[in-house]
Amino acid sequence: xxxxxxxxxxxxxxxxxxxxxxxxxxxxxxxxxxxxxxxxxxxxxxxxxxxxxxxxxxxxxxxxxxxxxxxxxxxxxxxxxxxxxxxxxxxxxxxxxxxxxxxxxxxxxxxxxxxxxxxxxxxxxxxxxxxxxxxxxxxxxxxxxxxxxxxxx
Numbered sequence: 001x002x003x004x005x006x007x008x009x010x011x012x013x014x015x016x017x018x019x020x021x022x023x024x025x026x027x028x029x030x031x032x033x034x035x036x037x038x039x040x041x042x043x044x045x046x047x048x049x050x051x052x053x054x055x056x057x058x059x060x061x062x063x064x065x066x067x068x069x070x071x072x073x074x075x076x077x078x079x080x081x082x083x084x085x086x087x088x089x090x091x092x093x094x095x096x097x098x099x100x101x102x103x104x105x106x107x108x109x110x111x112x113x114x115x116x117x118x119x120x121x122x123x124x125x126x127x128x129x130x131x132x133x134x135x136x137x138x139x140x141x142x143x144x145x146x147x148x149x150x151x152x153x
Contacts, residue, residue, distance in 0.1 A: 013107070
């Protein structure tokens, strides 16, 4: 198990998210890693993925890695679509929770999903990219990866 495989699974899984209300919408792009900060986002709703390695445990017979994956969903631009974008982002949150709960091992790329949580203080948040304000979601997915391993003494 490795973080690249987790990201690949999430790209595939999250790309299938869709909602029917308040308007029919699908995720137009899932970025496995964030694009250049100077690149304008034109393909929204979209999702950016990044991660933080929070802990590595060197167990006698395996390696255990804990990650927090940061998911940011950009639903719509603030200046033109604020209310609608907030409603769309909220609908995508429900779809995302349902999609993640459908596989507690994310296609066998993780040992376990420890939790999904929103950012503090705002899960439904104002996001910025390339100088443009968006309404979206700011989420964290906590996962554990376990791999059989022997460690040298």
